[in-house]
Amino acid sequence: MANIGNKLIKAIKDKGNTLENEMSFFEHLEALRWHLIRAALAVVIFASVAFAWYNEIFENIIMAPTHTTFWAYRMMCDMGELFQNLLPKLFSAKDFCVESIKVHLINTEMAGQFTLKINSSLMIGLVLGIPYLFWELWRFIKPALHEKERKAASGFVFYASLLFIVGVMFGYFIITPLSIRFLAGYTVSDTIQNLFDIDSYISSVATLTLATGVVFQLPILVYIVSSLGFLTPKLMRSSRRYAIVIILIIAAIVTPTPDALTMTVVAIPLLFLYELSIIVAGVVERRRRAKELAS
Structure with missing residues (x-):
């Protein structure tokens, strides 16, 4: 009987611990939900401001890459x-100057046009609200970190x-103006006129800007993976040649233009980010x- 009683008490305690853990899990989900709600509310607020000032934003920001100025x-x-002053025999200023951009929307x-205004306002709100989203995510993760981990990740x-x-x-x-310049002037035949749908133009501008912003998070990603012990600076240095190939592929995907100039302009910052990521991984390893050693 004593053994049965002990087993029963142990089962009750285990069940209590399980319920406690489940409650803790659901409490974390609830906290995360409110952090995401506040971030979404910030996006809506920014989008509302963009909607109210949409005419100025559309002319001076969204359509600006289509102007030669x-x-x-x-x-x-x-x-x-x-280049013309340095090497007049090789370069001419006319080869670089953009005299006209024929974009017919x-x-x-x-x-x-109404849904365009709403969707592009939401996109602007998302871009402006992402830094606040980072802050809300940090507030959610911060309580689970130790004091040293908080100090190490305080600048996240x-x-x-x-x-x-x-x-x-x-x-x-x-990236956006170089891509627009190339695509707007590219024709297979003179009998085909380029008439771009406004949704296609907006999605291209949004994709190019947001995708580049996400790609520039590479050092942050390397910091997290290095902190988990899955990545070392030695591995990144030895994989540099493969990284260059991957970066060129990413540059080709991010830029819809196949010209080498645009791909090179995109690839150079990505190579710089990769080298910066090696330094970040080195700091984490040290x-x-x-x-x-201290322990």
């Missing part, structure tokens, strides 16, 4: 003049947001070794 085209012209749906929100913003700016000011 855009920053990237002016820099290309300045570079052409510089059309709408083929009855409610197309800042660096992740900075890399994302730099990536978005690079995609918007460099910290791990120091921790092992």
